[in-house]
Amino acid sequence: MGRVVKVLRTLRNHWKKSSFAACVLSYGGYWIYGKHCDSVLRREACQEAREFGRALIGPQEPLKRATVILNPAASNGKANSLFEKNAAPILHLAGVEIKIVKTDYEGQAKKLMDFMEQTDMLIVAGGDGTLQEVVTGLLRRNDEEAFSKTPIGFIPLGAHNSLCQSLHLATDNTVRRITSATLSILKGETVPLDILQIKSEKEQPVFAVMSIRWGSFRDVAESISKYWYLGPLKTRAAHWFSTLKEWPQTRQASLSYLPPVPRPPEMPTEKPQRPNLLHRIYIRLQNYWNPPVEEPPVEPEPEIWEEKHLSTLELTISTQNKNPVKNRTDDSMVLSVEPDTLTVGQFITEGIKKAENPLESTEHTLQIEASACRVNLPEEGAGFYNIDNEAFEAMPVEVRLLPRKLRFFCSAERREELAQGN
Incomplete structure (x- = not known):
């Protein structure tokens, strides 16, 4: 008992060292447990x-x-x-x-x-x-x-x-x-995903799986890392400092788009069974004596583009790959036009949310479903796009949806979870 009292008295007399040692041992134990x-x-x-x-x-x-x-x-x-x-x-x-x-x-x-x-x-x-x-x-x-x-x-x-x-x-x-x-x-187990084809007059096409962003929220998000010394306040500080440099941070652009197209039925993955020999001979003879009449080619209907002039804080063009197993009647991408009426406080609040989830929209965001769109930007000061979180120089582009273009491996648990949310 006397030895225990002596140890406790030593810990009390050297409480700073004891507290530091306790913190080190706690952190070390937590680190070792995490590795295990x-x-x-x-x-x-x-x-x-x-x-x-x-x-x-x-x-x-x-x-x-x-x-x-x-x-x-x-x-x-x-x-x-x-x-x-x-x-x-x-x-x-x-x-x-x-x-x-x-x-x-x-x-x-x-x-x-x-x-x-x-x-x-x-x-x-x-x-x-x-x-x-x-x-x-x-x-x-x-x-x-x-x-x-x-x-x-x-x-x-x-x-x-x-x-x-x-x-x-x-x-x-x-x-x-x-x-x-x-x-x-x-x-x-795989799921089909839509792809965005982004084409300009000068460059080769670029393809995106999730989205293309252009606007103020995107620009501020790129500058957040410069305020690393502010710790958890760096995101708020980046948005606040940006409003001091320029306000309002509206962007002007012209947007034209095509409506969504109906989704065709899915083709069976298994090949149909090959008919027997007699049936194949019969079909060939029938086509020989009564050849099928060739139908005249059908001219495609002219595309009717709808046009809008935008004054917005940010424009986002995204696929619907957030839930790839959702049943849809149309193949479309989503054009999200953020309002230009936000106050400074709202801009900071919504910017913090978008820093965590770039595809999150504000309350009064205008959302348009389209199969293709053209974005015309001003010649000077257009800034940069974020295409799947990678920076590209902003220029006039045409964005087209390639529905269910690629197949990606998906966990069965996640697929079931998304299917339950339909």
């Missing part, structure tokens, strides 16, 4: 992947091949380590023959897609920028019709992973997010 939980998640994922590797295949059946486009610079240079620890072991244990292609500089993924050979699956390991480059490079190919049928897996390793919440269950744990995304690739 991550290790358990990796082990469980590897055990599940091993079951795929144990599945029997035919003697003439080749292994599944996967091409991985990895951006080592994503997540502040941690992407390579995150992939090697959390994703690569799962793919190897599942018996997938993987070919890893690492990018060395921004924009290289677009060029690499020109040399990509046919593969069973394409895996993008990076963030929004890497995914946007891969999709753009893939759809710029001359034989894009054949390659666009290749299913795509997205392993979120970047600072921005906008598509992740549409394909996988939301989680703040990095290891769980990566392992679940990798396992969903092995399970093979």
